Amino acid sequence: MARGVVTFYSDRCKACGLCMLFCPKQIMDFDKTSINSLGYHPVSVAKPEECNGCGICALMCPDLVIEVGRE
Amino acid sequence: MQRVLMKGNEAIAEGAIRAGCKGFFGYPITPSSEIAEYMARKMPALGGVFVQAESELAAINMVYGGAATGSRVMTASSGPGISLKQEGISFLAEGELPCLIVDICRGGPGLGGIQPSQADYFQATRGGGHGDYHIIVLAPSSAQEMMDFTMLGFELADKHRSPVMIMAEGTLGNLIEPVVLRDAVTEFVDKPWAITGCRGRQPNIVNTLHMPVELLQTRNQHLTKKYEAIRSEEIRSEEFMTEDADLILVAYGIMARIARKAVINARQLGLKTGLIRPITLWPYPYETLGRAARHCKAMVSVEISTVGQMIEDIRLAAEGKVPVHYIGEIGRTPNPEEITQQLLAIAEREGLR
Amino acid sequence: MKIIAKKPESLTGAKYHYCPGCTHGIIHRLVAEVMDELDIREQTIGICPVGCSVLAYDYFNCDMLEAAHGRAPAIATAIKRLLPDRYLFTYQGDGDLASIGMGEIVHASMRGEKITTIFVNNTLYGMTGGQMAPTTLLGQVTTTSPYGRKAEWEGYPAKMCELLSINEGAAYVCRTAVNNPANIIKTKKAIKKAFQIQAEGLGFTMVEVLSTCPTNWGLSPTDALKWMEEHMIPYYPLGEFKVKGE
Missing domain, CATH: 3.40.50.920 (Rossmann fold)
Structure with missing residues (x-):
């Protein structure tokens, strides 16, 4: 199975949650341990090993937060 | 040296062509319409653009777009049409887009009449639109000057990156007099700020929005300085x-x-x-x-x-x-x-x- | 490793000022991805409107011009006529295009101007605080239709694709939405098709994109997507309304 590598530009994240809503693996969540410069808990991948690199999170993201690679 | 009989309005149009005008965007209104008609006849063969806009608002905004490409462009209208163009003229002044606006004046207020008038003096000289700005206003008094000031107007517009208005009475627009045809302009200033597609350079932006107060102040101070320079160089x-x-x-x-x-x-x-x-x-x-x-x-x-x-x-x-x-x-x-x-x-x- | 998604070159990467979950950002990216794929960034000139996307000139990495309210199609007309081998796009909201700019958009389409309009419909004036737009749905509460839009008071919502597609000069008119991944992919295809039809010189092209305004709708970003699906799409059906030659 393909493995995805997701990079977050967390300082851009406004925590809208659109990426999380459509993640087919439902492996994304807000990082409640950090607050970015915009004042939000930025989104991150809670279980990176389960990411298949489909890119849907980046497709839904309005703010260019997410870069997706596939191995 | 060729000397021909011309209507003032035609002298403006021919002067514009000789000044290298590449785009005319207008909307019919008496007593200025001969300018648009002349341009409609001449522009296609010269490789220029003539668009009869859907309104004066559209026409002045076409001038805004056309001027932003760095081409010499113009519009012509009369009192009520100029009133409608004032918003666009304010944008042109702040966008520092050189262009020529011709006002062949008729009587107002309201629809007024089509008889000669100089009652557009306020809206011409007071920067009839919103904001702190001026435009250069030239007032010809003969068909010859209709041609000459049109050519001068394009030159001053490019020199100062400012809209220039020709303000003339309907009488002058329709007066037929001998006109010496001037040589066509062949040298033009570079416009590195123009919107032409950013091949080989950083993108250019034409914009009049300045939300941060410092930027708004800087822009207005810049325009004020420019107007001081125009005052010291161009009073005639x-x-x-x-x-x-x-x-x-x-x-x-x-x-x-x-x-x-x-x-x-x-x-x-x-x-x-x-x-x-x-x-x-x-x-x-x-x-x-x-x-x-x-x-x-x-x-x-x-x-x-x-x-x-x-x-x-x-x-x-x-x-x-x-x-x-x-x-x-x-x-x-x-x-x-x-x-x-x-x-x-x-x-x-x-x-x- | 194969890169599946990253910032397109045709965006500057400046942080958007848009509210959380506002889908303007998605639409910006799609336009930019199309410019990248067609390799036309350096030949493209964009015109931004007055409204929420007024600052789009900071975001698109190509020559940009900021228009007076509603006048983008007139400005694009002149630029395209003077520079016919460039790609022109206007990016306009529903207040800008369907209200104050109704004249300019109708005439640009009737003249068959070879430009592409990206029309972002979120059913209200976002920037000024959520007032009623021509596209506001019947019954929808806005700050200037506080009792819900009523047909007898405010008339009916403007269907711009339907209106413009009857013009001979319109070569491509399509309505899409960005409420889910499938529709986002369709939106990008439509934008690409519009630019390609522009290049073929067939006439005016427009993609109306149904967009969200979580802030002024008073909904969370995810609920706003549902609201779009349940309320907007039934009134504003998706699909191609005009493809010249088809």
């Missing part, structure tokens, strides 16, 4: 027999030609009169008028307007040193004899005879 006026004059007439456009004859008439009747003709209505020749006010006994504004509009500038220039009288009406252009009679009456009141 003519004087006629003013040296020893007791009574100085001030008139522009076609009124200046008529007033000149009235000065000669009055002199023959023993009244020492003279004439100052502002050529740039903005920047206004305040200093020339101010100097005259120091040695004459009274001044007279002669306008095709009932309220009197330029008279306010004359009063500013005279600084209360001399009384400023008014001769003017709208809908018809007074003849020299009528003006002479009124000058005699004014001279009587002022004790000059």
